Amino acid sequence: MLALKPLVYIGLVSYPLYLWHWPILVFLHLLSGGTPTATMLVAAIVVAFALSSITLSFIETPARFSRTVRCHPVRAASVLVAMMTGVGLSSYAISSDNGLPDRFPDASFGAHQQHWVLTDTCKKTFPGSEFCVIPAPNERPEVALLGDSHANHLYEGLRPALASNGIGLFAVGSGNCPPFSGVDIYLGEHVKHCAALFGGVLDYVVKSSDIRSVVLSSYAISSITGGFDYGQGGYIRLVAAGGGRANPTLGQRDEESNLDVYLAGLERTLGRLTAAGKHVVFVLDTPELDFDPSTCVRRPVQFSVRSPCAVPRAKVEKRLRAVQTRIRAVLARFPDVKVFNPVPLLCDAQNCYARQGGAFMYADRDHLTSDGSRYVVRWLMQDIEGGGQI
Numbered sequence: 001m002l003a004l005k006p007l008v009y010i011g012l013v014s015y016p017l018y019l020w021h022w023p024i025l026v027f028l029h030l031l032s033g034g035t036p037t038a039t040m041l042v043a044a045i046v047v048a049f050a051l052s053s054i055t056l057s058f059i060e061t062p063a064r065f066s067r068t069v070r071c072h073p074v075r076a077a078s079v080l081v082a083m084m085t086g087v088g089l090s091s092y093a094i095s096s097d098n099g100l101p102d103r104f105p106d107a108s109f110g111a112h113q114q115h116w117v118l119t120d121t122c123k124k125t126f127p128g129s130e131f132c133v134i135p136a137p138n139e140r141p142e143v144a145l146l147g148d149s150h151a152n153h154l155y156e157g158l159r160p161a162l163a164s165n166g167i168g169l170f171a172v173g174s175g176n177c178p179p180f181s182g183v184d185i186y187l188g189e190h191v192k193h194c195a196a197l198f199g200g201v202l203d204y205v206v207k208s209s210d211i212r213s214v215v216l217s218s219y220a221i222s223s224i225t226g227g228f229d230y231g232q233g234g235y236i237r238l239v240a241a242g243g244g245r246a247n248p249t250l251g252q253r254d255e256e257s258n259l260d261v262y263l264a265g266l267e268r269t270l271g272r273l274t275a276a277g278k279h280v281v282f283v284l285d286t287p288e289l290d291f292d293p294s295t296c297v298r299r300p301v302q303f304s305v306r307s308p309c310a311v312p313r314a315k316v317e318k319r320l321r322a323v324q325t326r327i328r329a330v331l332a333r334f335p336d337v338k339v340f341n342p343v344p345l346l347c348d349a350q351n352c353y354a355r356q357g358g359a360f361m362y363a364d365r366d367h368l369t370s371d372g373s374r375y376v377v378r379w380l381m382q383d384i385e386g387g388g389q390i
Contacts, residue, residue, distance in 0.1 A: 128197035135168030146179035157377030180265030195241030217283035310351035
């Protein structure tokens with residue numbers, strides 16, 4: 001059966017087919033907004049076979065068996081090496097320029113991916129951190145930003161906004177860690193010792209005479225519901241550090257919920273910071289998207305693009321309502337704490353938007369881009385300055 005001509009021919013074109021199929025599928029994924037139809041996939045297979053056949057007939061076979069190649073093998077090899085070197089250098093140049101971000105207006109979207117900011121001095125002081133910045137000695141760190149990746153995504157907007165007023169920013173956190181004392185987190189079977197990190201960080205903040213305002217920001221809805229991006233379950237578990245009980249009213253056999261542990265940690269932390277005379281701004285959750293914002297990128301040629309580039313606000317509020325009611329009840333016990341809600345900034349009455357005008361607000365389903373960070377921080381600064389401290 002394998003000797004049948006169609007199967008033999010598939011064997012002959014298998015290598016060029018291997019080379020062609022991947023870029024075709026990647027471009028199809030991009031041009032279709034990430035959701036190619038069955039018809040598109042069949043068409044991609046046909047195109048891949050057609051290009052493979054052309055490659056076999058006009059490139060591979062002549063390169064291997066032509067008289068010129070047989071008579072001048074060194075010259076032919078030199079030409080091939082030069083071509084491969086040219087392709088490699090071109091690829092390197094494009095990669096170094098972040099993929100030629102000016103080739104069309106939305107081409108810079110990939111450059112918006114979040115990165116963790118670190119300084120050596122800060123990392124040595126708080127080795128459990130994943131982002132950590134202590135200002136230079138000539139900059140007074142009057143504001144502290146504490147939390148997880150949702151604090152880190154505010155850093156790019158907050159640091160320059162404060163620096164323009166001559167104010168330094170102390171920023172520390174670790175992925176998935178609520179910025180509270182006494183709370184650890186399990187991600188599956190892996191435990192992150194957040195309590196040890198933030199125990200030291202809060203000691204530093206409380207003792208610092210320079211730090212006057214503290215911004216607390218984390219992916220609370222994920223920590224409490226146990227899943228990412230509208231997911232729920234047992235993958236994420238919050239536990240009271242040291243085997244203690246977050247809620248002493250529960251019996252020893254009663255299992256504490258993530259919400260119990262979160263609220264107890266929040267109350268302890270707010271109590272400690274406010275008792276030390278710190279002006280605290282608590283940041284509620286950034287609205288989650290239910291899609292990848294890359295599906296909203298507009299390209300010169302494409303089959304479809306997501307429109308509107310948004311998630312219904314009703315879905316966002318349904319996800320947040322019950323949890324934020326409990327969080328606000330704790331915050332109400334600390335009337336001097338400012339509560340900052342980014343939902344009205346990123347949403348209108350109907351939708352919450354991944355992009356506003358030509359600017360992407362989101363890098364992924366729940367993290368802000370640099371543009372999104374700067375946009376949100378314009379209003380966050382009002383709450384920081386509202387403490388009358390800076």
